[in-house]
Amino acid sequence: MPVKIRLQRHGKKGKPFYWIVAADVRAKRDGKFLEKLGTYNPNTNPATIDLDVDNSVKWLENGAQPTDTARALLGYKGVMLKKHLMGGVKKGAFTEEQAEEKFNAWLEEKEAKIAGKAANLKKDADDAAAKALEAEKAVNEARIAANAPEPEEEPVAEAEEASKEEE
Secondary structure, eight states: OOEEEEEEEEEETTEEEEEEEEEETTSOTTSOOSEEEEEEETTSSSOEEEEOHHHHHHHHHTTOEEOHHHHHHHHHHTHHHHHHHHHHHHHTSSOHHHHHHHHHHHHHHHHHHHHHHHHHHHHHHHHHHHHHHHHHHHHHHHHHHHHSOOOOHHHHHHHHHHHHHHO
């Protein structure tokens, strides 16, 4: 039975939410699956991906073929790297502990990048909010200045002319 690792669509119209599943090739897109490996939510920024790495590696080693999108998600979470490292362990290139160290180092670096991206997005949003607030303050000040009653210069000018004439 050929198996694929693919996305199963859930969520409502315009707000997709996906399950990452191992399913028989002949099953419908949203139909029967063999095992749920994780979830993918593209609605958040950055996108949220929860994945069981060990089960995904197990399915890949047993011959499951990921679809293009699933392969990209698996690569993003390090499943493809871990499968590659496990192949090196089987060949005797290095020990399982060394493979785990390499994988954990890669994971820490990846998490740091994601945290940096999230921090940059938050900073950009805060800057945009500050600029919007400044623009709104400027508009409000202009509105107040336009609606404020202007001091009457004509009576004052007439009073000054009258005082000059008296002198």
